[in-house]
Amino acid sequence: MSCVNWHNVYKATMRQLEFFQRRVRQGIQVEDCQDFARFIRMSGICTLMENQPCQGEDDNHTARLRELFPYDGKQLYYEARQLEMACCEYWAGRTRDSEGTAKGASLGDLESIERKLDLMAGRLAQLESVKPAAKRRVKLKVIDKKGVAA
Numbered sequence: 001m002s003c004v005n006w007h008n009v010y011k012a013t014m015r016q017l018e019f020f021q022r023r024v025r026q027g028i029q030v031e032d033c034q035d036f037a038r039f040i041r042m043s044g045i046c047t048l049m050e051n052q053p054c055q056g057e058d059d060n061h062t063a064r065l066r067e068l069f070p071y072d073g074k075q076l077y078y079e080a081r082q083l084e085m086a087c088c089e090y091w092a093g094r095t096r097d098s099e100g101t102a103k104g105a106s107l108g109d110l111e112s113i114e115r116k117l118d119l120m121a122g123r124l125a126q127l128e129s130v131k132p133a134a135k136r137r138v139k140l141k142v143i144d145k146k147g148v149a150a
Helices: 003-026 030-043 045-051 059-068 073-091 107-129
Strands: none
Touching: 003 030, 003 045, 003 073, 030 045, 030 073, 045 073
C-alpha cells in the first residue's frame, strides 16, 4: 500500500477514535466504542503500518514523503488502547442487569432527560398562556314550520 493510502487510513481511524472518546465521556454507545477499539488493536492494522514504513526513491524523497503523509502504527495502537481503557473506566463501579446493560444514568441519559423536560415545560407554558374563549349562552328561538320565529 502506498504512503498516501496508509496516511488516509491512519487519519480516518484517528478521527474515529477521537469521536468515540467523546462518546465514552458522554456515556453514549460505550459498548460500540469498546468493540471498535478492540478491532483496531486486534486487526493487525497497527502492525502493518509499522512493517510498511513510507519509502521513497532516495533518502531525500523518503523524508519528504514521511513529512507529507505521516502515519504511525504505534500511536494508533496506543490511542485504541486508551479508548479501550476509557470504556473500562466507564464500566468500573457500575452494576449490570441480566441483559448486561449498565445500571445507572450516564451523562448522555441525563442530558436527554433534561432536553425532554425542557420541551415539556415549554409546551406546558405555551398551553397555559392560551386562555379559553369566553362561554356565551346562545338564545334559542322556536321557529314554526313556515320559518318564522315565534
